[in-house]
Amino acid sequence: MNYLQSFIEASESLLANKMRSGLTILGIIIGVAAVIAVLAIGNGTQESILGEIQGVGTNLLFVIPGGSEDVSNPKPLTLSDAEALADPFSAPSIAGVAPILNGRVEVNFAGESTSTSMLGVTPDYSTVRNVELSEGEFFSDTDLSGRNSVLLLGTDVAETLFGRTAGLVGEKVRIEGQPFRVIGVLAAKGGSAMGSEDDQIMVPMTTAQTRLLQRATPNAVDVIYIQAVDSESVPQASLEVSQILSARHRTMIGEEDFTVLSQQDFLDLASTITGVLTIFLGGIAAISLLVGGIGIMNIMMVSVVERTREIGLRKALGARRIDILSQFLIESSLLSLLGGLIGILLGWALSVIVELIAAGSGTPIVPVVSLDAVLLAVLFSAAIGIFFGLYPANRASNLEPVEALRYE
């Protein structure tokens, strides 16, 4: 009852200075909106990147050349390494091995030309990475051993060169000026936060090695994808990879010239990076919240001075310290709470706008305005109201009634 009365009184006093109250809460609105939007977009980005990594395929390990820095005479990964890893007797936990070679190439068709990323792959790549084709067939062992001039088109590349994504099997295109025959089109995967997987082409590994991407070691590959037999055997598979490659490269333990990464490593890395980014940006946004709080404090100070006589009167009529204190605290927390609520709406609107822009530019991010962030913003803004209201309210409540009544 008494609180309701205080609440109404505080609202009335804030409404009496609409312009001033509005400008005061603007700082809180902007701060809360920024925090909400940044957290939402950060969460959305994180989830889209994580989804991306998980979508790469299950039970995957990645082997990349290069290890600890002080390895003398590091050797590149080669096709022979990949073949050794595929041996089911020495590596029982490994279900599939897919070495790849990648680089950027120029592709031509009838005057249309585009620069795209090219993967040199083996037939096993299809199963290891769950490649789906919208038409045609994946490479065969014959394509690999014969170093055939055949390729698979990503849908973006097909669209650019042919203006269509179907009925392309048998078409001839030129890669770096050399004629290649289309034997299939990769199913569209849609855009992703890490670049479109539709903007790429694939050729047989041997063809890439000999004709398109020259490496210092003729047999070298850039990455070897390893598929473990199931998710429990991923650590075991990782161990087998290390043992086999260490033996082949004659390296000491701890001095490997290669690195084995699991999908979990990437997931951890990506969450760490996006987490750090979100905290960093959120921190900057929180500073604006702090500035907004100081704005509230400033206005409350002015208000206390303006209302000195009123405070004196209330004290003369029997208001205790706590009554005056709570009156001003209710006002300041009402200000910041209102700012917080409007800020949440604004932040939510901002993240919807970002979602629309992201969708429009082909990299869908779905910002997630989490309940946590909303609760955090509400509590934080209320806390700011109380914290920054405390000093002015305390000053008001400590006024001597005699002095305050005499104040002009």
Place this chain on the structure above:
Amino acid sequence: MSSNNIVVNATDLTKVFTMGDVQVHALRGLSVQIKRGEVVSIMGPSGSGKSTLMNILGCLDRPSSGEYCLDGESVANLKDEQLAEIRNRKVGFVFQSFNLLPRSTALTNVELPLRYSPPNGRKRRELAREALIEVGLGDRLNHKPNELSGGQQQRVAIARALVNDPAIVMADEPTGNLDSKSGDEIMELLMKLNRDKGTTLIIVTHDPEIAEQTERVIHIRDGVVSDG
């Protein structure tokens, strides 16, 4: 006279203000007694200590030494919070400049002291309405101060002073900001309240015409009561 008939019993009050290095003795052993239902005016030139006396009698301030019993309770050494409660229950204030909340209606202004007292079973709004009717503003309940004349504003202030049924009403130059006609009306109202309800009135003034209307005049000079 029996002691429970004495509502204000102040003995040997002193008040010393320290202003920098200088000590100002506003009250120098002043004693005063006021009976229940009495109308007393306090007069004195400026600097005589009458404002200080009024602040102490109204429990807005504490004496430096001396004893003060208000309505049977010793209040000279109470803490701030306890003084606030005493003011709320036992003292009604009427100020020279009305001191109404400008954005609130007459009714809300009169309710103000009740907001700081424990609920007493009766509706605050009802008590406030009765007080306003008593001062003749039954038809102005929802007017804001800027919609009322000076005399009417002071009536609202008087209703506010009465709403808690206090032991004493302190009026500090209640007619000082009013023209003589409204001033007379306010004085008539105060005297009528005294007659009808037995309200104890202490009027601080330097206007001899006001003082003449009261039963007793206490003259203050240099911090003591002078027999004028």
